[in-house]
Structures are given as C-alpha cells and as structure tokens.
Amino acid sequence: KWLSKAIETAQKKVEARNYEVRKQVVEYDDVMNDQRKVIYEQRADIMDSEAVDDVVLDMRHDTVNAIVADACPQGSYPEHWNTEALRERVRDVLGLDLPLDEWLAEDGIEPDEIELRISRLADERMEAKIGEDATIWRQVEKSVLLDRLDHFWKEHLATLDALRQVVFLRAYAQKQPINEYKQEAFGLFERMLETIREDVTRILSVSELRIPEPQGLPELPDFLTGHIDPLTGLDDSGDADGSAAQAALFGSLAGSPLGVAGEGGDAAYAAMPSSRNAPCPGGSGNTYKH
DSSP states (O other): OHHHHHHHHHHHHHHHHHHHHHHHHHHHHHHHHHHHHHHHHHHHHHHHOSOOHHHHHHHHHHHHHHHHHHHSOTTOOGGGSOHHHHHHHHHHHHOOOOOHHHHHTSTTOOHHHHHHHHHHHHHHHHHHHHTTOHHHHHHHHHHHHHHHHHHHHHHHHHHHHHHHHHGGGGGGGTOOHHHHHHHHHHHHHHHHHHHHHHHHHHHHHHOOOOOOOOOOOOOOOOOOOOOBOTTTOOBOSOOGGGSTTHHHHHGGGTTOGGGOOOTTSSOTTTTOOOOTTSBOTTSSSSBTTO
C-alpha cells in the first residue's frame, strides 16, 4: 500500500511539473502572438490601401523627431547639442544638407523649432521628387513599406527565438524568466518599429525613381516566303516579294525544269520523263504504271 501511495505521489509531481512547462510555453507563445497580431493587422491595412502616403509621412516625421531628440535633448543648451551627429544623420537618412550654423546663430532656438524646419525641408524635397509621377510613386511607397516590414519582422522573430533559448539564465539572478522575456521582447519590438520607420524614410528620401525609356523594336530583314511544289517545281505561295530572290533562297528548285509547263498550258506533266514505278504526278498515291 505504501508503494502505491509513493508512486501516486511521484506521478502527481511529474504531472504538475509538465503542466508548468506547458503553461510557460503558452506564455512565451502569447508574447510572440500578440506582436504577430499587431504586425499582421498593419500589413493587412497596407495591402488593402490604394496609397500609403499618409503612413510614409508619419514615419518621416517620427524619424525626424527621433533624430533631433538624440542630438538635441529637451532642456539642454545649444552648446551641448551634438550638431555634427545631427548633420550626418539628416544627410544620411533624409539626403538634406542643413544650414545648422545659421539656425544656431539665432537667439532662442529650440529643438522643436529645428525639428519643424527639418520636417518642412524633408516634405518639400519629397514633393519635388514625386513631381508628376505621383501614381508610380505611390506604388513604390507601398512596395518599399511591405518589403521592409517583412524583412525586419523575420529578423525580429529570429531574435526572439534566440532570446527564448537563453532567458532562463536570468533565474540564477533571482528573476522570473517569463517576466524578463516579456520586457526584452517589448523593447525589441519597439526598436524594430523604429528601424522600419527610419529605413523606409531613408530609402524613399535618398533613392531616385528612374523609369527607363521604352526601347523600339529592332529592324528586321525582309522575310522571303515561298513554297515550292515538289511535283511541279513551281512557287505556289503567292508571295510576290520573293520572286526576285527565289533563286538565291530556294536554290536549283526555283529554276527547276519541272516548273516549266508544256505547250498545252494545263498539261504541265506531259514532257516529264517517268519510270513505271514512279509515283503518279496527279497526286493519286498510285505508281505511274497504274
């Protein structure tokens, strides 16, 4: 009886442990599924939209805000701003050369004013670039946005899988692995969205849309068509263009004596020598002797 009781107790412990393992697996999967829902909803909205220019505009403004915030923190003095980094980032991402020296010479210049000016210059540059190719450019925006979204989402999934394999080591520091995983995954997701916004802005701002000119059809030589009757040697194609070049095109068949009709006009086969076993020139399929 005590042996059965010990087996039952051990079985309950194993089942409880397996339940906790499955529960943790579901909790880890829920984190990824929540992020997947957000990405798939955004992707579906992009696919259903005729144009995504409003999304691209918001991404460009958010990117400018992030660039200015990094170089010019709020509450800091202009002497402490990293103007060189701001100049390089704006040139790299937006393709703009800023007159920062003139702006900084103004009294009371604030980061919000710099952000507003950069956004205005970036919008004017994009409007000038689009020009009259608005329809084609809307397709380019949609294609670039979907491509960058899929690319960085796949990289994010690989990063989450790697994080999931090592996050259990946080337990040695008396931390709950699942809570650490949720915090890290959220931070990675936010950085992925920032990277998508910046990369889409960079591609659309720096790249130039060039439509190749339609190529004309190559000049083709005059084709000579013809058909030589194997029985008469006459050209029965009715192609007048090939009459002058028949001899060069068809060789000896063009001038074959088989093509010369007899004096009777219709009796073209009268003067043709034929053996007894030759096929009938009339086309009956029988031999000549029959």
